[in-house]
Amino acid sequence: MPLTRSKVAVIGLGYVGLPLAVELGRRYSVVGYDVNPSRINELTAGKDSTLEVTSEQLAAATGLIYTDDSSLLGDCKTFIITVPTPIDVANRPDLTLLKKATETVGKYLKTGGVVIYESTVYPGATEEVCVPILEEQSGLRFNKDFYCGYSPERINPGNKVNTLTKIQKITSGSTPETAEAIDSLYASIITAGTFPATSIKVAEAAKVIENTQRDLNIAFINELSVIFKRLGIDTSEVLEAAASKWNFLPFRPGMVGGGTVSASIPIISRIRPKRWDIIYRSSSRGAASMTIWHATQPVI
Helix, strand or coil: CCCCCEEEEEECCCCCHHHHHHHHHHHCEEECCCCCCHHHHHHHHCCCCCCCHHHHHHHHHCCCCCCCCCCHHEEEEEEEEEECCCCCCCCCCCCCCCHHHHHHHHHCCCCCCEEEECCCCCCCCCHHHHHHHHHHCCCECCCCCCEEEEEECCCCCCCCCHHHHHEEECCECCCCHHHHHHHHHHHCCCCCCECCCCHHHHHHHHHHHHHHHHHHHHHHHHHHHHHHCCCCCHHHHHHHHHCCCCCCCCCCCCCCCHHHHHHHHHHHHHCCCHHHHEEEEHHHHHHHHHHHHHHCCHHH
């Protein structure tokens, strides 16, 4: 089931969706959809205000069109949803944009269609939250009439070295055939290669922990840097010495959170509190306690 026989739609043209749409648009027929008309206007004019993609790269994507008209999604059978999943002021996950994007896609989903999610979600969200919406909007049956996949985004905004094609991509699908087709699609544009996960939930969980482990480790080093400062010890010298051991992880003091890192722990802990609350408490306390310190103190 090749996914490029008909048009591919990328839903959400922010710092995640745009680079993906551009790379796909160099090889395939792609509809880049965003609800923000001003975003569509600037991209059509060959400019990207996020600075993730150059004007030359936009011009090279000859198979890509930009639109805020959802009716153009009717020509597509493969949909990749890349909308944000932020947290609200109460530190709860907000899946509003994800649900709205899923509703939009569901209206144009046809038999044989495939919907791939890249947004950061808790394990199970694709099949438990998004699939029912797709079924309701389309009138189709999951894994009989349409299929889903999850391939977590790994974009680090502003990083010009580790860009989309240079970062290995996790892929997954709701059936073995779907998983293979999704992996082939991404493998055609990702020069760093792909990593096929055994299930959608495994791929979702991998995204969460790759964010969380970084948050936890930086928060831990931040705590130690405060102790070392009070003891009159240079933290950088301590880390340099510790790094002489072959299996030491070289995390350094700094600000934690940001982007999907700050969203990952609340997403899994607030929706699945009994399973994830210990992880959330340990990480959020370590991160939050250091925010003011590192905003007012030089990091040594």
